[in-house]
Amino acid sequence: MGRYVVRRLLQAIPVLLGTTFLIFTLVYWLPGDPIQALAGDRAVDPVFRATMREMFHLDEPLVVQYGYYIQGILSGDFGTTFRGLPVSTIFEGKFQITLNLAMMALVIEAIVGIGLGLIAALRRGKAADTAILAFTLLLVSIPTLVSGFVLQLVLGLQLKTSTGIDFFPVAGTSEGWRSYLLPGIVLAGTSIAYLTRLTRTSLMETLRADYVRTAVAKGMPRRRVLGRHALRNSLIPLVTYLGADLGTLMSGAVITETIFNLNGIGRQLVDSVYLSENSVVVGIVTVLVLIFIAANLIVDLLYAVLDPRIRYE
Amino acid sequence: MKNPSVDTHLLPADSGSIGTEPLLAVDNLHVEFTTRQGVARAVNGVSYALNAGETLAVLGESGSGKSVTAQAIMGILDMPPARIPKGEIRFRGTDLLQLSEAQRSQIRGQQIAMIFQDALSALNPVFTVGWQIAEMFRVHKGMSKKAAYAKAVELMDRVRIPAAKQRVNDYPHQFSGGMRQRIMIAMSIALDPDVLIADEPTTALDVTVQAQIMELLAELQRESNMGMILITHDLGVVADVADKIAVMYGGRIVENAPVHDIYRNAAHPYTKGLLESIPRVDMKGQELYAIKGLPPNLLDMPTGCAFHPRCPFRQDDCVTDVPALHEISGTRSSACHYWREVLDGTAG
Numbered sequence: 232m233g234r235y236v237v238r239r240l241l242q243a244i245p246v247l248l249g250t251t252f253l254i255f256t257l258v259y260w261l262p263g264d265p266i267q268a269l270a271g272d273r274a275v276d277p278v279f280r281a282t283m284r285e286m287f288h289l290d291e292p293l294v295v296q297y298g299y300y301i302q303g304i305l306s307g308d309f310g311t312t313f314r315g316l317p318v319s320t321i322f323e324g325k326f327q328i329t330l331n332l333a334m335m336a337l338v339i340e341a342i343v344g345i346g347l348g349l350i351a352a353l354r355r356g357k358a359a360d361t362a363i364l365a366f367t368l369l370l371v372s373i374p375t376l377v378s379g380f381v382l383q384l385v386l387g388l389q390l391k392t393s394t395g396i397d398f399f400p401v402a403g404t405s406e407g408w409r410s411y412l413l414p415g416i417v418l419a420g421t422s423i424a425y426l427t428r429l430t431r432t433s434l435m436e437t438l439r440a441d442y443v444r445t446a447v448a449k450g451m452p453r454r455r456v457l458g459r460h461a462l463r464n465s466l467i468p469l470v471t472y473l474g475a476d477l478g479t480l481m482s483g484a485v486i487t488e489t490i491f492n493l494n495g496i497g498r499q500l501v502d503s504v505y506l507s508e509n510s511v512v513v514g515i516v517t518v519l520v521l522i523f524i525a526a527n528l529i530v531d532l533l534y535a536v537l538d539p540r541i542r543y544e
Numbered sequence: 545m546k547n548p549s550v551d552t553h554l555l556p557a558d559s560g561s562i563g564t565e566p567l568l569a570v571d572n573l574h575v576e577f578t579t580r581q582g583v584a585r586a587v588n589g590v591s592y593a594l595n596a597g598e599t600l601a602v603l604g605e606s607g608s609g610k611s612v613t614a615q616a617i618m619g620i621l622d623m624p625p626a627r628i629p630k631g632e633i634r635f636r637g638t639d640l641l642q643l644s645e646a647q648r649s650q651i652r653g654q655q656i657a658m659i660f661q662d663a664l665s666a667l668n669p670v671f672t673v674g675w676q677i678a679e680m681f682r683v684h685k686g687m688s689k690k691a692a693y694a695k696a697v698e699l700m701d702r703v704r705i706p707a708a709k710q711r712v713n714d715y716p717h718q719f720s721g722g723m724r725q726r727i728m729i730a731m732s733i734a735l736d737p738d739v740l741i742a743d744e745p746t747t748a749l750d751v752t753v754q755a756q757i758m759e760l761l762a763e764l765q766r767e768s769n770m771g772m773i774l775i776t777h778d779l780g781v782v783a784d785v786a787d788k789i790a791v792m793y794g795g796r797i798v799e800n801a802p803v804h805d806i807y808r809n810a811a812h813p814y815t816k817g818l819l820e821s822i823p824r825v826d827m828k829g830q831e832l833y834a835i836k837g838l839p840p841n842l843l844d845m846p847t848g849c850a851f852h853p854r855c856p857f858r859q860d861d862c863v864t865d866v867p868a869l870h871e872i873s874g875t876r877s878s879a880c881h882y883w884r885e886v887l888d889g890t891a892g
Contacts, residue, residue: 441665447620448660449731450653451683463670539715540669 236528243524247517248301254516255297258509265289265313265507287313287509300513309517310510318514321499326518328404329495332487333480335408335415336422341473344423348430353457355435363431367424379417379490387413402492414491418484422476429472430465437465467537474530478523565637566593567771568617568656568739573631575612575795577842578624584842586612588795589631594739594771599762601774601782601803603818604792607839610775613792614741617773618658619648635739654684657732661744663724667716673700673727674712680734699730703760722753726760733764740765741773746781758785779822783807788875791815794840794850797869800877811878811887813855849880857882 266283288296303310309318351363387401399413400406446460485497503511535541575587587609594600602610615621633640660666678692700708703726746754762785765772789806791799799812810816817835837854852862869879
């Protein structure tokens, strides 16, 4: 097990180099002059421009620039922005916010998605099943912009004015974990739909398995057949989906963060792309890739816990 | 589902007719499946009886209804799509079909147990074999975890799994095919059932292991005097262990006979075909006999005798009249209009 973890971590190195190089190249090719972007419409002093280009190695070939960047990363330095701020100070607090948001979304997704999926599978072909499937269709069809504002209006404002219940903050992060409830629901929306359908299919497949028939033939009560014999087997594919979804949730949080005024990494990423802040964009992507790799590693280790047929040497 | 006329006390020991009533009796059982294409009549009036200590072999090809009958006895058919429009399954005199689901699950596993064909898929891959055997004691007998595991080791010893104590915490995939089937057997006999249904228990195993498993089953049966229903399509497996044979075709029993009688001479053309298609050493070099044609389509059964399209001795009335199960002797019957001719070899 330990050796497996080490091997997986070593495998992460080429993945990390590849993804950062790809992003670095894409940003390098972006049209526009980042130094000009600092000055807006005004003309830039040629001496200043030359100094800046020298300082940020902008005249070096792509590979050399990338080499400088990696060199910095290896010594724990994410570089500085063209405005002179260390990239790490820009990151400060923002990753935490996005991670909180993604985690909240993941928890909501897991509870609602798996819950609805189980109900649908057990009530297959009945009204509840049809209703849940229709609901998932609705979830995928509603854009984040619509669901975000509607939830802010209904749960955030109207609920408060009509009943006095003030439980769902509509913006900012001042209310602790509750601040993430509404944005979490919005962000989880589409994923809930997918997870519901995945759970439904997975459990239905498991219920047809021979070992479930065996459990019934052993005279096990229905609750035990479902809860012990079927459930654990049907969870295996869901864990994969949830693990991979953490990365998607984190990188897909831009619109949600904007609607709910959360100062997270998604908004920073978009801003930095506009400003051609090379080092910030690549830095964010690097950290996201690291989170992705870590999430996948955890998923693979969870696999071995859920399914004894999988053993890592 | 619940029938108020049934005593809620499960299967009272003195059900009155115990002297004449067999341990398990299937009586005129019908099972049908609703499919998109129509209603498939998988079982059409099957009756058989089993006494304690007796082995009944139910023989037939795929789709003959032998497994469906067994699943109806266990109560593990998916209903719907399955339906039991007619028939009784009496266990110690009580009709199982009239019991509530809760009452039936008290009988399942404890009094009537079942072994399945493919032990790898029939055992749960994510639990240890010890857990799966011990579960019987923990759920049905309320035993502590420790006591239940001790019982599991005992059972694994009894079905002769080497080093049971070390292997009790292994998972099904860590065992060989034969060992897995032994675990399946250990699980099924855990609570000393009165009836054991073995649905093709050796089909997935290689020949040497097949013999060992059959031997083990026969031995366990002798020790505990349970009744056994052995479902198979393999006549070779049957000869040594069975007391009597029921041959099924198209959801009906076509021949009932004590095992030795049937090997001597068949009273139904289908049984005769089965016997002739067994490879024999003294027939080496000759072409192996095969019953021509295909098994009947359950959605569209042939008129008259279901076997008539494949029967070498077919007469005109076979196409129109469904043959009744004619009694030949006290222990033997055949569902062929011309059983006399088949029996003495003058048919066709």
